[in-house]
Amino acid sequence: MNFKLKDIGPQLMTVIAVVLVFGFFTYNAQVNMENRGIDFGYGFLSQESSFDVQFSLIEYDGSHSYFRAYLVGLLNTILVSVIGIILATILGVLVGIARLSPNYLINKFAAFYVEFFRNIPLLLQIFFWYFAALRALPLPQDAEAMFGISFLTIKGLFVPAFIWENFNIFFYSVVAAIIAIVVIRIQAKKIQETQGKQTPVLLISIGLILILPLLSFLIGGVRLSFEVPVLKQLATTSFIYEGGVSLPPELIALALSLSLYTATFIAECVRAGIQGVGKGQKEAAASIGLTPNQVLKLVVMPQALRIIIPPTTNQYLNLTKNSSLAAAIAYPDLVLVFAGTALMQTGKAIEIVSITMFTYLSLSISISLLMNWYNNKIAITEK
Amino acid sequence: MFKYLKQLTSLVAMVAVLFTFTTESMAAKKSKTLKNTQKKGFVRCGVSQGLPGFSNADAAGNWTGVDVDVCRAVAAAVLGDANKVKFTPLSAKERFTALTSGEIDILSRNTTWTLSRDADIGLTFVGVNFYDGQGFMVRKSSGITSTSQFKNGISACTNIGTTTELNMRDFFNSRGISYEPVAFEKADEVVAAYDAGRCDTYTTDKSGLAAQRTKMKNPDEHIVLPETISKEPLGPVVRQGDSVWEDIVRWSLNTMIEAEEYGITSANADSMKTSDNPQIKRLVGAEGEMGAAFGLDNEWNLRIIKQVGNYGESYKRNIADTGILPDRGPNELWTKGGILYVPPSR
Numbered sequence: 001m002n003f004k005l006k007d008i009g010p011q012l013m014t015v016i017a018v019v020l021v022f023g024f025f026t027y028n029a030q031v032n033m034e035n036r037g038i039d040f041g042y043g044f045l046s047q048e049s050s051f052d053v054q055f056s057l058i059e060y061d062g063s064h065s066y067f068r069a070y071l072v073g074l075l076n077t078i079l080v081s082v083i084g085i086i087l088a089t090i091l092g093v094l095v096g097i098a099r100l101s102p103n104y105l106i107n108k109f110a111a112f113y114v115e116f117f118r119n120i121p122l123l124l125q126i127f128f129w130y131f132a133a134l135r136a137l138p139l140p141q142d143a144e145a146m147f148g149i150s151f152l153t154i155k156g157l158f159v160p161a162f163i164w165e166n167f168n169i170f171f172y173s174v175v176a177a178i179i180a181i182v183v184i185r186i187q188a189k190k191i192q193e194t195q196g197k198q199t200p201v202l203l204i205s206i207g208l209i210l211i212l213p214l215l216s217f218l219i220g221g222v223r224l225s226f227e228v229p230v231l232k233q234l235a236t237t238s239f240i241y242e243g244g245v246s247l248p249p250e251l252i253a254l255a256l257s258l259s260l261y262t263a264t265f266i267a268e269c270v271r272a273g274i275q276g277v278g279k280g281q282k283e284a285a286a287s288i289g290l291t292p293n294q295v296l297k298l299v300v301m302p303q304a305l306r307i308i309i310p311p312t313t314n315q316y317l318n319l320t321k322n323s324s325l326a327a328a329i330a331y332p333d334l335v336l337v338f339a340g341t342a343l344m345q346t347g348k349a350i351e352i353v354s355i356t357m358f359t360y361l362s363l364s365i366s367i368s369l370l371m372n373w374y375n376n377k378i379a380i381t382e383k
Numbered sequence: 384m385f386k387y388l389k390q391l392t393s394l395v396a397m398v399a400v401l402f403t404f405t406t407e408s409m410a411a412k413k414s415k416t417l418k419n420t421q422k423k424g425f426v427r428c429g430v431s432q433g434l435p436g437f438s439n440a441d442a443a444g445n446w447t448g449v450d451v452d453v454c455r456a457v458a459a460a461v462l463g464d465a466n467k468v469k470f471t472p473l474s475a476k477e478r479f480t481a482l483t484s485g486e487i488d489i490l491s492r493n494t495t496w497t498l499s500r501d502a503d504i505g506l507t508f509v510g511v512n513f514y515d516g517q518g519f520m521v522r523k524s525s526g527i528t529s530t531s532q533f534k535n536g537i538s539a540c541t542n543i544g545t546t547t548e549l550n551m552r553d554f555f556n557s558r559g560i561s562y563e564p565v566a567f568e569k570a571d572e573v574v575a576a577y578d579a580g581r582c583d584t585y586t587t588d589k590s591g592l593a594a595q596r597t598k599m600k601n602p603d604e605h606i607v608l609p610e611t612i613s614k615e616p617l618g619p620v621v622r623q624g625d626s627v628w629e630d631i632v633r634w635s636l637n638t639m640i641e642a643e644e645y646g647i648t649s650a651n652a653d654s655m656k657t658s659d660n661p662q663i664k665r666l667v668g669a670e671g672e673m674g675a676a677f678g679l680d681n682e683w684n685l686r687i688i689k690q691v692g693n694y695g696e697s698y699k700r701n702i703a704d705t706g707i708l709p710d711r712g713p714n715e716l717w718t719k720g721g722i723l724y725v726p727p728s729r
Contacts, residue, residue, distance in 0.1 A: 035624065038483060038505040051548045052564050062552045134579040154580050155538060232536060236526030238583045240536040249581065250565070327543075330567045330576070340476060340568065341543045347503055349480050 029350065044346045045070070051341055053332045055248050066342050073337035074359060080255050080333065081320040081363075087259035088319060089312075092266025099271045110267070118264035123325055125261055130253040130329040137249070140231060140239040149228050151241055156248045158229040158241040165223035173216040174209075181205045250331035254323065262319045266312055273308035274300065305378050313371035317364050324360070334359060414627035416488050417461065417678060425467045428454035429487035432472045432569065435594040436707040437493050437513070446470045450491040452697040453512055453619050455690070456635040457489060460683040465690035474569065475545050479506060482622055489632055490620040493588065495546045500620075509633035511618040512694075514713040514722060516611035517550045518589040520596065523606050525583065530554075530610045533584075538563040540573050540582035547587050550613040574598055588615050593707045631677050637725040638684045642666055642693035644716055649692040652685055665728055673728060684728065694723070 033040060045067040052062050057075040060068055098110035117125070137154040138144070145151055151158045164170065181204075188199040216222045229244035277300050285299040286292075326333040327340055339356045343349060420426055430438035430450055438448040446468075455465040471487050482490045483505045493515075494500075496508040519539075521527045533555075541547050543566040555562045565582055567573045574595050577585040585592065589607060596602045619636065621629050642648075645663050647655050656669040664670035668682035677683070691697065695716075703709050715721025 032484075033505075050552060052552050052562075054564050054566065062549075062556075131575060131579065134576060134581055139580055234525075234534045234537055234583060235521075235532060237522065237524045238527075238537075240538070242536060248563075248565075327568045328572065330540075330565050330572070332566070336543060336566070336568065341548060341566065344476055344479070344543070344545070345549070347479055347500075347505075 033350075038347070040350065041348075042351055044348055044351070047346075049342065049345070051345065053337055054330070055251065055332055066338075066346065069342055070334070070338045070355070073332060073334035076332055076337070077320075077323055077326075077334040078363070080251060080258065080323050080326065080331065083251075083255045084258040084262065084319050084323065085316050087255065088262040088266055088315070091259060091263035092312075092315075093270050095263060095267035096270025096274070099267060100274060114264045114267055117260050122257065122261050122322055123328060125257045126254060126325055126329055129257045130250065133249055133253050139237075140241060141233075141237075149226065151229060153241075154249065155240060156246045157252060158244050158246045160226035160228045161244045163225045163227055166221050169220040170213060170216045170222045173212045173220065177208045177212040180208050180212075184208075248331070250326070250329050253329060254326050254331045258319055258322060261322075262315050265315045265318075269308050269311045269315065270304075272311075273304035273306075276307045277303045302378065306375075309371060309375040309378070313368060313375070316367050316371065320363055320367060321360060414625050414631075414678065416622070416625045416628040417631065420461055420488060424462065425469045426454055426458040426461065426489065427471065427487045428457075428468050429471050429473045429478055429481050429490040429492055430454070431492045432474060434493060434570070434591060435597060436590065436702040436705055437594070438470070438472075438491070440470070440472075448701050449512060449697050450493060450617075450619075452639070452691050452701070453491045453632070453636055454489055456639055456687040457632055459686040459690040460631065460635050460638075460677075460679060463686060465686075475542055476568065479620075482506065482620060485622070488621065488628070493591070493617045494620055495588075495615045496618050497546060505623045506620050507623050507629055508618050508620050509629055510636045510725070511616040512636055513590060513617040515588040515590045515615040515617050517547055517586060517613040517615060518592055518611055519608045520577075520585040520592045520605050521583065521608060523604055527584075528606075528608070530608055530612070533558070533560055533562075535561045536563070537584060538565055538582045540565045540567070540577040540585045541587055542566065542570055542573055543568055545587070546613070546615065551586055554612045570595065571598075588617070590617075590702075590708060597705075597707065627677060631679070634677070634684075634728065635687055638666065638687050638728060639691065639694040639697065640716075640723055640725045641728055642684075642688045643695040644718060647688055647693060648696060649689050652688040656685075662727065662729070671729070 030040070046065050048063060049066045049069045050062045051069075053060060053069065053072050055076065056072045057079060058068075058071060060072045095110045095113060098106050099114070101107045101110070134154055137152060140151070140153045140155055143151040143153040149160050184199075184204055185201055188201045191197050191199060217224075227243045229241035229246070231239055232242045233239055281299055281303065282295055285295045290298065323333060324335040327336040330336070334356060339352055343352045346352070428451075430446065430448075433439050434448070436448055438446060438450040440446050451468075451470070454468045454470070458467045459465040471481065473481050473487075473490075473492060478490055478492055478494065479500075481487050490506075491512075493513070494508075495515075496511065500506055501508050519530055527533070537560065539551060539562055541551060541564065548564065548566060551562075551564060565576065567576065570587075570591075573585065573587075576582060578599050585595075587595075589611065592607045596605055596607070599605060619632055621632055642652075645660070645666060647663060647666060652667055655663050655667045658664055658667075658669075661670055665673055666684055667688065668674070668680075668685040672681060674681045674683045692700070698711060698714065703711070711721060713722045715723065717724040
């Protein structure tokens with residue numbers, strides 16, 4: 001190795017400059033905080049939070065620590081992001097394909113949807129869905145039952161809770177089915193490559209995922225029953241449903257607006273991806289005798305996905321970061337619970353904001369890494 | 384001899400000038416905030432984003448309210464003009480950071496004085512300009528007339544980042560009632576959600592409830608329950624570490640309250656200069672050296688009373704006449720059955 005100053009000089013200077021700038025900021029913050037009598041430290045994380053949160057995936061109340069409150073906020077952020085990403089992807093793919101439909105009505109309707117929803121600021125859409133929903137939804141006592149067991153009201157969506165017996169057996173059967181499917185897929189690919197025979201993998205997969213859990217019911221002793229929500233009177237005109245599972249309207253409104261908004265961008269990515277595959281490719285594939293399904297699966301999609309995945313990753317990141325607008329409508333996400341209430345109760349602004357920033361950074365990088373891995377996996381290997 | 388006498392007098396005069404100069408600027412020198420305020424020509428004051436009666440801006444951008452009047456009083460004392468205030472509307476979340484980072488010099492934003500806030504975050508509370516307590520608002524049609532009728536599963540709308548969230552937990556926990564807290568970042572959204580029927584009750588400081596009730600679609604459909612579940616002494620806050628500025632704000636507020644006690648109003652303040660009562664004369668700058676310790680002139684308190692008025696005038700103008708809380712309750716002077724009691728200006 002033979003380093004020349006000419007080569008490493010600029011890099012060295014950049015590193016020194018970055019260190020100096022950060023050092024200056026840290027020093028400056030320290031001096032100012034000392035002058036104003038603010039201590040710095042993360043010790044507060046183990047203190048009792050003494051505030052409650054509306055909606056939590058893990059057990060939590062005010063007697064738990066601030067760190068637990070942080071986890072509650074983080075999990076809620078992840079929950080709404082995952083729901084949003086799934087819904088946005090499904091809707092985005094459908095609308096993207098619809099935009100290429102030869103049917104005039106479907107085509108124009110999809111175009112209208114995209115142009116309408118992507119051109120209105122997201123915060124306004126969140127307010128619209130939340131307050132429009134609150135105005136439109138019935139009070140609990142006026143709600144009509146959906147399928148006789150679920151109730152969509154101003155206080156949220158109340159659905160029956162599953163009461164399991166021997167849940168672990170059911171769970172293992174599902175896991176076993178998934179493992180079996182993966183093994184069969186790998187085998188099928190090998191057979192295809194070595195002998196050129198096609199195995200009906202999809203049919204076998206569907207069969208496995210249905211039959212194994214079904215067997216767990218029949219011979220594994222798994223029992224499933226439902227706890228249906230029941231109306232309870234709190235006062236003359238105020239009611240609530242008890243029992244079952246309740247989803248707060250804040251979560252529903254946020255997931256809905258995030259996915260409706262992001263789906264427009266994903267739809268455009270999908271359209272671009274499909275249109276990016278040359279017409280000659282499809283015609284060539286058809287001419288060697290592939291069925292239309294095989295053309296789509298073996299020729300069009302592998303090439304389209306290469307175009308679709310990278311910009312869609314951006315949309316997933318955007319959706320996750322946009323979920324921080326939750327604070328406006330009282331959905332207890334990371335920003336509301338941790339960078340909101342916890343910050344104000346402790347006054348530890350620098351610590352909490354830095355943790356929150358680092359958390360969003362980690363979330364985004366995780367999604368990004370996952371999508372890059374998927375992108376590399378489906379990329380066409382150049383030979 | 385004559386020559387020497389002349390020299391001596393000039394020496395004495397010089398020493399005197401020097402001495403007065405040092406005493407006068409001593410306080411100003413010690414207080415960076417006072418010096419900066421006088422240099423800028425306006426008081427930087429943090430207020431709420433709109434709470435009628437406390438700090439609220441009209442369509443033309445003029446701020447009114449009892450919290451606003453504290454800042455105006457400081458401006459009158461320090462700069463001679465109650466209108467030389469720059470108001471910064473702050474959310475509950477931003478308020479302390481804005482103060483500790485030096486963006487504002489007084490936080491007068493219906494802020495509850497608590498031990499942890501006073502001790503922890505680099506703040507100093509200077510006094511109380513409104514004694515409040517947390518209460519509950521419900522719809523009249525619900526038939527609830529007391530918090531004892533609350534049942535498991537009740538949903539309560541409120542703001543985040545206030546003592547309200549903590550009090551609410553203490554209240555429901557001590558009674559063993561399970562509840563659903565729905566906490567919003569801004570008060571307008573809390574009101575909108577409660578008004579739409581999202582929550583069974585809306586909880587915050589009672590003054591806040593009374594003020595927000597006026598914003599509802601139909602104010603008559605809602606009542607504030609009689610119970611008060613917490614002590615909420617609201618008052619102005621300053622940064623830690625500038626005791627002269629702290630004293631100026633504290634005594635500007637005290638002057639307003641004491642002026643009411645002695646019957647000095649914005650209308651009669653000038654004529655009170657010739658009063659027989661030395662306490663009244665001190666309050667209008669006609670006796671004693673009440674401003675020197677702050678680095679202010681002697682009529683700083685007279686200007687407060689003349690330009691802003693006494694506490695009673697401020698309360699009447701902002702809270703009583705606007706129909707928010709016509710009854711002064713604990714915010715009446717100690718001489719009239721309330722708990723407003725301030726140390727004497729002397």
